Structure formats: C-alpha cells, structure tokens
Amino acid sequence: MGESLYVMRRAPETSSCSRRPATRAASTATRRSSDAMRRDFITRSLDNQRSVSEHGSMPDDARLTRRLSAGLGTRRRRGAHVRPGTPPGTLIAAGVPTPARISVLAYNREGATERRDVTVDDALVLTAPGGVTWINVDGLGDTQTLTRLGERFGLHPLALEDVLNVGQRPKVERYDKHLFVVMHTMRIAEGEVAEEQVSLFFGAGWLITVQERPDGDCFGAVREAIRQGRGRVRDAGADYLAYLLIDSVVDAYFPVIEQFGERIQHLESAAIDDPSAIVLVQLQRMRHQLLTLRRAVWPMREEVTVLQRDESQLVTAETRLFLRDVYDHAVQALEIVESLRETAVSVMEVYLSVQNQRLNEVMKVLTVIATIFIPLTTIASIYGMNFKHMPELEWRYGYAWALGLMCASALGMLGYFKRRGWW
Known part of the structure; x- marks a missing residue:
C-alpha cells in the first residue's frame, strides 16, 4: 500500500447506564x-x-x-439459538444438524500426509510422529464431532460453545494446554460481503480449525506450502502453523478492501454524474458493509498483541517475531478501512450537495418565472378594476398598449437578470 493512512481515534463512548434519562430518550x-x-x-x-x-x-x-x-445492510448470519437458562458449555448445532466434513494434514520434516472426508475416529488416528497434525472441520451442524475432539485434546466446553455461537468477537483465550483463537474471514460473493467465523485451537503438536461453511477458505497457500515443503513450516511447530493461518486471514482482507475502494470511486462518479435514488441506497449499503469489515479487522490488532505477549511455551520466541508482521498488516488494513469509511461519508455529502444544487437550479428558474409575472399580474389587475372613469378603457389602442407594456416589462426584467448572471 503506497499511500500513508492514519487511523482516526475515537473518544471512548459513554456507557448508556451513565447517561441521563432525558438524553437516552432523545x-x-x-x-x-x-x-x-x-x-x-x-x-x-x-x-x-x-x-x-x-x-x-x-x-x-x-x-x-x-x-x-x-x-x-448486509444479511446477518444466524447461529445456534441458546435458550435462556441453558447451562454454560452446552453444545447446540447451528441450523439443521448435518455431518461435518473433516480433513487431516499431518506433516513433519520427512513429508506430509493428507486425507479428506474422513471420520473423526480416522482423524484422531492420523498423526505425524515428531510433527504437527492439522485437523480441519467444515460445518457447525455436528456437535458429536466437536465433542469427540474436545475429549481427545482437552478443549474447554465454553470454547466449544463459542465455536457454535457464530458472531463472536475475534479474541484469544489461553487455557492450560492449548490456545483458542476466533477470527472472521471476509470475501466478496455475488456482490455481498460474505463473513465467516473461523475458530482455531492449537497445542503441542496439533492444531484444529473449525469453519462455518465448506465452500472454500483462504488457507490454500498454507496447505500448498506444507505439501511442497516450502519455507520452514515443516521444521516448526503448531504455533508457526497458527501464525500462517492468522496471517492468511489478515492478508485476505486486502482484496476485499481493494474492491471496496473501486466501488467507492464508481459511486463517487455516479453521485456527481447521475445522483439517482439507487446511488443513495448503494452508498448506504456500502457504509453497512464497511462497518461489518471494520468489526472484523479492528479486534485483530488486540488478538495478535495477546499472542505476542503470551508467556506460555505454546508460542515460541521465534514465532513472536513473525507475529509482528501480522500486527503491521492488521494495522494497515484497519487504517485503510477507516479511510474508506471517511470517503464513503464524503461521497454521501457530495451526493446531497449535488441534489441540493439541482434543487437550487430548479428553484432559481421558478423564482425568475414568478418574478417576471409579478409586473404582468400588476398591470392586468390595474386594468381589470371596474372603475367608471378609466381613460385607457375608451382608448382605441388601450389593449395594444397594455400588452406592449407587459412585454416590455418582461423583456426588461429578462435583460436585467441576464446582465446580472441570474439567468
């Protein structure tokens, strides 16, 4: 990103509980x-x-x-419906219960083994001695799979509950033997912002990712690097794999941001050239989508900072150095999103200004026409009075005189308006 962008810091919002009743009502x-x-x-x-x-x-x-x-605005996703009073840690499938798609990628320095569409029992058997086992689960409709994985790797029930309750804020939670990371991936699908929650668990020698949908993700480059043995991924542990996945999520924001930038440029041109009602609706839609993108990007800074400062042995010192790069990318993405939001507001103001300018032009024309007819109406009203002694009424050229006076008044006012630049 060539240009330098800066984040507009907001003042802390006042809690609604501390506002006065009149202020809240207003x-x-x-x-x-x-x-x-x-x-x-x-x-x-x-x-x-x-x-x-x-x-x-x-x-x-x-x-x-x-x-x-x-x-x-964008369509909101529907997660698992948890009834009030449900005990914490209860796993409720999101949507219609459907079998999950499980894939396993186990690797070490010697090589890598990949299996797709396996059962949870097969996934638990496939391990790489002295290496890392990556288990990926697509779909949130199978609670039995998550329960089995939780029992095998010691995953906390509250963390598993957050996996099914999509819409969680991106965060990092540390447990005794593993770390739990929540991220939101973004992409453009059919003109809409497609948001997906990705949950990540990793411990010593293993990593689990749980995704909402099986229609693709942004981890293809990481899988290919493991298959081909590129980089140092086969020589590192699960923490380095977690870094690669988090970096992939952050890097996937930039194509979406770039498309938003192009859309705003087109809307800005449309707001000036053809400010129709559709343009205003599209601007409002753009602002909603940028807000959704901001909610995904903003917490990533804190998330990476927590991983950098984690003092457990699950994240090595060398991996923390790589996380600095992810932090820089997250800050850069956030700065661009904030700039796009400000640009969207500016385009909205341009649209309203153009509409006001057009309205002023129409009002100016109507005002000139009404002003021209004022002396004409005055002349007509004078000679329309029913007085008995009016010399012009008996004059042979009285009618022509009245019409000529009206035309002279109208032409004189038009000439005056033209000379002053009002017409």
Missing part, C-alpha cells in the same frame, strides 16, 4: 426517527421506480426490490 427517539425516515425513503423510491418501470424504461419490480432493499 437518543432513542432520534435513532427511531432516522430508521423510519430511511424506510420511508426506500418505500417512496421503490414506488417512483415502479411507476417508471410500468412504461418499460426500468428493470422489473423484483429486481428493483432487491436493489433497494439491499441498502438496509
């Missing part, structure tokens, strides 16, 4: 009013666009509905 009313105005705008925009669509100059209603409703 804030709630303002937020509800803003939401209502936005919904009303989208409804009116949809009605206007639908009326044009009936004449064949716009897309169909279904497409317009999707495009306008997308401005309300």
Whole structure:
C-alpha cells in the first residue's frame, strides 16, 4: 500500500447506564426517527421506480426490490439459538444438524500426509510422529464431532460453545494446554460481503480449525506450502502453523478492501454524474458493509498483541517475531478501512450537495418565472378594476398598449437578470 493512512481515534463512548434519562430518550427517539425516515425513503423510491418501470424504461419490480432493499445492510448470519437458562458449555448445532466434513494434514520434516472426508475416529488416528497434525472441520451442524475432539485434546466446553455461537468477537483465550483463537474471514460473493467465523485451537503438536461453511477458505497457500515443503513450516511447530493461518486471514482482507475502494470511486462518479435514488441506497449499503469489515479487522490488532505477549511455551520466541508482521498488516488494513469509511461519508455529502444544487437550479428558474409575472399580474389587475372613469378603457389602442407594456416589462426584467448572471 503506497499511500500513508492514519487511523482516526475515537473518544471512548459513554456507557448508556451513565447517561441521563432525558438524553437516552432523545437518543432513542432520534435513532427511531432516522430508521423510519430511511424506510420511508426506500418505500417512496421503490414506488417512483415502479411507476417508471410500468412504461418499460426500468428493470422489473423484483429486481428493483432487491436493489433497494439491499441498502438496509448486509444479511446477518444466524447461529445456534441458546435458550435462556441453558447451562454454560452446552453444545447446540447451528441450523439443521448435518455431518461435518473433516480433513487431516499431518506433516513433519520427512513429508506430509493428507486425507479428506474422513471420520473423526480416522482423524484422531492420523498423526505425524515428531510433527504437527492439522485437523480441519467444515460445518457447525455436528456437535458429536466437536465433542469427540474436545475429549481427545482437552478443549474447554465454553470454547466449544463459542465455536457454535457464530458472531463472536475475534479474541484469544489461553487455557492450560492449548490456545483458542476466533477470527472472521471476509470475501466478496455475488456482490455481498460474505463473513465467516473461523475458530482455531492449537497445542503441542496439533492444531484444529473449525469453519462455518465448506465452500472454500483462504488457507490454500498454507496447505500448498506444507505439501511442497516450502519455507520452514515443516521444521516448526503448531504455533508457526497458527501464525500462517492468522496471517492468511489478515492478508485476505486486502482484496476485499481493494474492491471496496473501486466501488467507492464508481459511486463517487455516479453521485456527481447521475445522483439517482439507487446511488443513495448503494452508498448506504456500502457504509453497512464497511462497518461489518471494520468489526472484523479492528479486534485483530488486540488478538495478535495477546499472542505476542503470551508467556506460555505454546508460542515460541521465534514465532513472536513473525507475529509482528501480522500486527503491521492488521494495522494497515484497519487504517485503510477507516479511510474508506471517511470517503464513503464524503461521497454521501457530495451526493446531497449535488441534489441540493439541482434543487437550487430548479428553484432559481421558478423564482425568475414568478418574478417576471409579478409586473404582468400588476398591470392586468390595474386594468381589470371596474372603475367608471378609466381613460385607457375608451382608448382605441388601450389593449395594444397594455400588452406592449407587459412585454416590455418582461423583456426588461429578462435583460436585467441576464446582465446580472441570474439567468
């Protein structure tokens, strides 16, 4: 990233409990009013666009509905529904219970062994003596698999519960014999921001990753490096593999950020050239997606810092040096995201300014027209009065005189407006 970007630090937010009741009430009313105005705008925009669509100059209603409703933000994921009063550590499958897809990659200095679509029993058997065993689980619908892995590697039940309850804030938790890491991966899929929670456990000689979906991840380069024996991954332990996976997640943010930058540039051009209702909805949608990206990137700094300062033997001193590079990448990604958010706000202001400028142009034309008709109306009203003695009414050229006076007044005012630059 060639340009230097800086993070806008915010003042600490005041807790809602410390606000006065009147302040909280005003804030709630303002937020509800803003939401209502936005919904009303989208409804009116949809009605206007639908009326044009009936004449064949716009897309169909279904497409317009999707495009306008997308401005309300990205779709939120649904995790496991935990009933109030459920004992802590209870594992509840997210969505419909489905078998998990398990793959194993065991390696040491001599070589690597990879197996895909195996059972949990087979995964527990496949180990690399003196090396590292990486078990990857795709899908959150099989609680039995997580239970077996937890029993075999001593995973804490609260950590396993956080694996199934997606939407966790990225964090690092240290236990007696392993570390638990939560990350969020981001990618663009069909124009939407696809967010996925990746949970990572690692201890001495083993590492487990649990992903929400089996439709691909950002760890392909790490797998290929293990297969080909590139770098020092086969000579290092599970902590170095964890570093590579965290670095892959952070690096995967940059293509998404780059696409956001290109979209903002296109929206900025559209906001100036063609500030339609669709542009405003897309800007609002962009702001929601950038907020989602920020929630994923912001905690990564703290996460890497915790791993750097961890004093246990699970993270070696050499791996901590590599984590500094991940920290720099996380800070860089966060700075770019903050800059994009500010740019999105600026584009929104540009859009509103262009709309106000167009409205001012229309109002100027209407004002000039109304001003021109003021003397014409005055002349017509004077000669329309029903007085008995009005010399012009009996004059042969009275009608032509009145019309000529009106035209002269209108032309004189037009010339004056033109000379002053008002027309």
